[in-house]
Amino acid sequence: MLITSASSHDERDRHADVAVLPVGSFEQHGGHLPLATDALIASAIASRLAADYDLFLLPPVTLGCSHEHADFPGTVSISSRTMAAIIGDVLDSLAGSDIHRLAIVNAHGGNYVLSHVAQEANVHARRVVLFPSSKEWDIAREHAGCQTSASVDMHAGEGETSILLDQCPEVVRDSYRAADHRADQRPHLLTVGMRGYTNTGVIGVPSAATAEKGRLLLDAFSAQFKTYLDVLR
Numbered sequence: 001m002l003i004t005s006a007s008s009h010d011e012r013d014r015h016a017d018v019a020v021l022p023v024g025s026f027e028q029h030g031g032h033l034p035l036a037t038d039a040l041i042a043s044a045i046a047s048r049l050a051a052d053y054d055l056f057l058l059p060p061v062t063l064g065c066s067h068e069h070a071d072f073p074g075t076v077s078i079s080s081r082t083m084a085a086i087i088g089d090v091l092d093s094l095a096g097s098d099i100h101r102l103a104i105v106n107a108h109g110g111n112y113v114l115s116h117v118a119q120e121a122n123v124h125a126r127r128v129v130l131f132p133s134s135k136e137w138d139i140a141r142e143h144a145g146c147q148t149s150a151s152v153d154m155h156a157g158e159g160e161t162s163i164l165l166d167q168c169p170e171v172v173r174d175s176y177r178a179a180d181h182r183a184d185q186r187p188h189l190l191t192v193g194m195r196g197y198t199n200t201g202v203i204g205v206p207s208a209a210t211a212e213k214g215r216l217l218l219d220a221f222s223a224q225f226k227t228y229l230d231v232l233r
Contacts, residue, residue, distance in 0.1 A: 002043035002167065004050070004057040011097075016056040018101040018232060019094050021087075022046035025064030025108040028072035028194075029156040030202035032176035035074045036062060037160060042107035044167045045132070045221050049105065052222045053229060056099060061086060064108045068193040072201055080113035087117045091127065101232050103225075104130045109154070129228045132221055140220035144213040148205050152184050155194070157204015159217065166214030176206040 006014075024039030034040070039062040050057035065083055069075040078086075091102055102121075106114050114130055121128040132140070137150045141159060148158050156179070164172050181204070183197035197203060 002040060002047055003059055011056055014054065016054065017099060018103055019056040019058055019099050020046045020050045020103045020105060021058045021090060022060040022105045023064065023111060024060055024062055025066045026062055027066035027069040027075040028201040030179050030200050032173040032179050032206060033156050033161060033164060034171050038064065038108040040168060041160060041163050042105050044163055044218065046105040048218050048222050049225050064111045065113060066110055068110055068189060071195050083111060083113050084117050091121065100127060102128050104128060106130060126232055129232050131225060131228050136221060136224045139224060140217045143220040144216035146213060147208045153204035155204055156202045157206050158208040161206040161209035162214035163217055165209055165211040169211065176209060180205045180207050
């Protein structure tokens with residue numbers, strides 16, 4: 001399951017010292033993937049980490065900072081201030097359960113504020129890790145045999161489509177096979193948004209996606225997370 005089915009008694013018995021919070025977005029992902037794509041991917045990674053390392057899995061934050069997608073139908077954003085406040089509230093609430101460490105699994109590149117939140121939270125103690133970084137994505141993509149790099153395949157492409165083909169294929173429409181769009185150079189993304197580089201919402205090569213690649217991506221993320229957990233503890 002992508003959302004925990006654990007009961008309060010289950011978590012009492014688990015007595016985990018680290019919670020895992022998936023953070024996504026609600027934004028366009030072309031015509032072949034749902035608006036909830038990033039939340040689904042964050043939940044898939046977080047669920048795998050929680051299962052492999054016996055951690056406390058939290059429900060996903062399903063809205064993110066998606067302002068670069070604002071002029072595509074269906075996209076809904078929250079401000080960076082709201083995102084920071086949500087993470088702060090989650091940390092404070094977890095402390096009431098004697099859990100003082102949080103792993104944030106972020107699946108939306110536009111949630112830049114999470115880096116600042118993590119840095120500030122760790123000033124006096126190791127409390128927060130933010131995972132995966134671009135480095136972990138690169139290693140995972142190589143492990144999975146992806147044809148594209150993360151830079152080329154930045155949105156609704158091979159990597160994201162593969163994970164959803166593995167985890168919840170019912171949400172992937174067959175149009176992914178003909179949805180490729182390349183825009184390798186995007187120097188003014190923060191100014192002109194995604195619309196400046198794509199009319200479909202896709203930047204990447206979803207036609208190269210397979211469920212097997214999705215499974216291998218998750219395997220690689222789980223293996224790489226161990227060093228983050230060691231540092232956090």
